[in-house]
Amino acid sequence: MxxxxxxxxxxxxxxxxxxxxxxxxxxxxxxxxxxxxxxxxxxxxxxxxxxxxxxxxxxxxxxxxxxxxxxxxxxxxxxxxxxxxxxxxxxxxxxxxxxxxxxxxxxxxxxxxxxxxGAMAMTEPGYGSDAMGMETKAVKEGKFYKLTGRKMFITNGTVAQTLVVYAKTGSDREVSSFIVEKDFPGFSVGKKLSKLGMRGSPTSELIFEDCKVPENNVLGKLHQGIPQMKKTLDIERITISGISVGIAQAALEDSISYAKDRKQFKTPIIEFQLVQKMLADMYTWLEAARRLTYHAAMVASSGKKATALASACKVYASEIATQASLHAIQILGGYGYCKDYNVERYLRDAKLMEIGAGTSEVQRMIIAKELAQTGLK
Ligand SMILES: Cc1cc2nc3c(=O)[nH]c(=O)nc-3n(C[C@H](O)[C@H](O)[C@H](O)COP(=O)(O)OP(=O)(O)OC[C@H]3O[C@@H](n4cnc5c(N)ncnc54)[C@H](O)[C@@H]3O)c2cc1C
Incomplete structure (x- = not known):
């Protein structure tokens, strides 16, 4: 492959x-x-x-x-x-x-x-899965657009100098994206959020108060926000699945090495069949998630539509990453529950993968919609 x-x-x-x-x-x-x-x-x-x-x-x-x-x-x-x-x-x-x-x-x-x-700001405090409900607006004034609204949960929000920001530019379905530089007047970074996991990735709220954006900074053409988003969303979901695969790989590697070393009843715990079942399941999930993700990536690389595949690998890889991290904690026992080992971090990080870039529920809705519209191709 x-x-x-x-x-x-x-x-x-x-x-x-x-x-x-x-x-x-x-x-x-x-x-x-x-x-x-x-x-x-x-x-x-x-x-x-x-x-x-x-x-x-x-x-x-x-x-x-x-x-x-x-x-x-x-x-x-x-x-x-x-x-x-x-x-x-x-x-x-x-x-x-x-x-x-x-x-x-x-x-x-x-x-x-x-x-x-860089960063990308679509989600708002009141609009996550229903992203198109967004309230941030951009109104033309001379050679500038004035952006007003708030964005929420923005990765790199506190550190980015260049941001792609989505805003309504007309009717409810007229959305455009803008390239915003952090020094543009009217832009500010809101609260930095403290999170369960992914804690080394800064997430924040962003505030736009009559933020002055030059008309040349409409990304591509006006009112093209929705088609632009659709064009890149498959790639976003496939590549983010790579993170889930990486977490599941780490969980399995740490579990194998610990299970070989750790002895109970004078026997390495890797020899106990109940531990072996967890390792075997983790391996099976990991291989399946990796192959599905790589396959989706290859389809997308070839320029073909990969919407259902992208959502399928997103939902599967994220959920097995959480499950594999839970198994890793179980295999490491009390040590797995403590911060001296990494597996509790894997679990906290993995959980985000079921939420960010569209929740598992949203991915399943997309898959079902694709199946209803185009069937199995
Ligand atoms: C750490 C982190 C980083 C992020 N980074 C970014 C970023 O860089 N840029 C950005 O724009 N956004 C970012 N997000 C936002 C992320 O994409 C949203 O959190 C996600 O889309 C879900 O939106 P929500 O949190 O508002 O949940 P909601 O949409 O309020 O959903 C709450 C629950 O309801 C369920 N639900 C909602 N609608 C339906 C439905 N129709 N049917 C069934 N169930 C439904 C959801 O699946 C979920 O379980 C980030 C979020 C986090 C936590």
Whole structure:
């Protein structure tokens, strides 16, 4: 399934993650810290614009490569993987897929090098699953739009300099996206949220009070927010599934090594059949989630519609990541419940994967809608 280039990329990602991310993972979870210099290093690897053409400073790679990056980062530090996703896919890939030539030339090179960090703001305090109900409005005044409203749960909200923001620009179905720079007048960062997991990935509220956005910063064309969103959403859901696969992989690796070492009744616990069942289930889930996610990534890379597959891998990989983390805690027993080991962090991080980028309930609704409309193809 993976090409030689993908295998080489995985090797690079694995050694980078072990060297640069692993030592930080526990600290940023405990302190809700964030290390921007890590993103500069990911930029040096050419991965901050992983799907973006080299002409704009990107890596020129496919959706499977982006998924592998999420998986390998997610395996050691899901928080970093989530912030990386918000930057490289939700913001950067969005500008690349939907921006004008002028916008791509201006905004992509500093985002691809790590000079600037990105975010995407769609969710609002009152509108999550019902994102199109959004109340943020943009009204034209001369050569500017004035944005008014609030956005909620925005990954990288406190650290991003370049944000893709969705707002209504007319009737209820007329939505546009805007490139907002953090220094634009009327933009401010609201409360930083303290979370159960993904604590090393800053999440915040954003406030727009007559925020002055130049008319040239309408991403692509006016009123194209909904089709633009549809164009990139499959890629977002497939790549985020890579993080879930990475968490499930970490949970299984830690469980195997602990079960081999830990003795009870003078016997390594890996020899007990009830423990073996948990390990075997984790392996089966992981392999199934990984194959489904890679398959969806390959379909999306080929340019074919992958909506049902994207939701299927999102829902499956996220739910097995939570289940695998629970099994890992069970296998590590009392130690698994304590912060000296990593498995309790995997559980807290995995739970977000069932909520962010559309909840499991929403993914199942999308799959059912696709099946009803196009059947099994
Ligand atoms: C850590 C974190 C990071 C995030 N990052 C970003 C980001 O960078 N940018 C961004 O725009 N957003 C972001 N989000 C928002 C995320 O996408 C939303 O939280 C998610 O879409 C769910 O919306 P909600 O939280 O408002 O829940 P709600 O939509 O209020 O849902 C609550 C419950 O009701 C269920 N539900 C809702 N509608 C239906 C229905 N029709 N049928 C059945 N069940 C339903 C849901 O599945 C859920 O169980 C982030 C969220 C978190 C927690």
């Amino acid at each position: 993976l090409t030689k280039e993908h295998e080489l990329l995985r090797e690079t990602l694995r050694s980078f993650s072990e060297k640069e991310l692993k030592p930080l993972a526990r600290e940023i979870d405990e302190t809700e810290g964030f290390h921007p210099e890590v993103f500069k290093k990911i930029g040096d690897l050419g991965l901050l614009g992983v799907t973006v053409s080299e002409a704009y400073g990107g890596g020129g790679m496919d959706v499977l490569a982006a998924t592998l990056a999420m998986e390998e980062f997610g395996r050691v530090c899901a928080s970093t993987a989530l912030s990386y996703l918000a930057h490289s896919i939700l913001c950067v890939n969005n500008i690349y897929a939907n921006g004008t030539e002028e916008q791509k030339k201006k905004y992509l090179p500093p985002l691809c090098s790590g000079e600037k960090l």
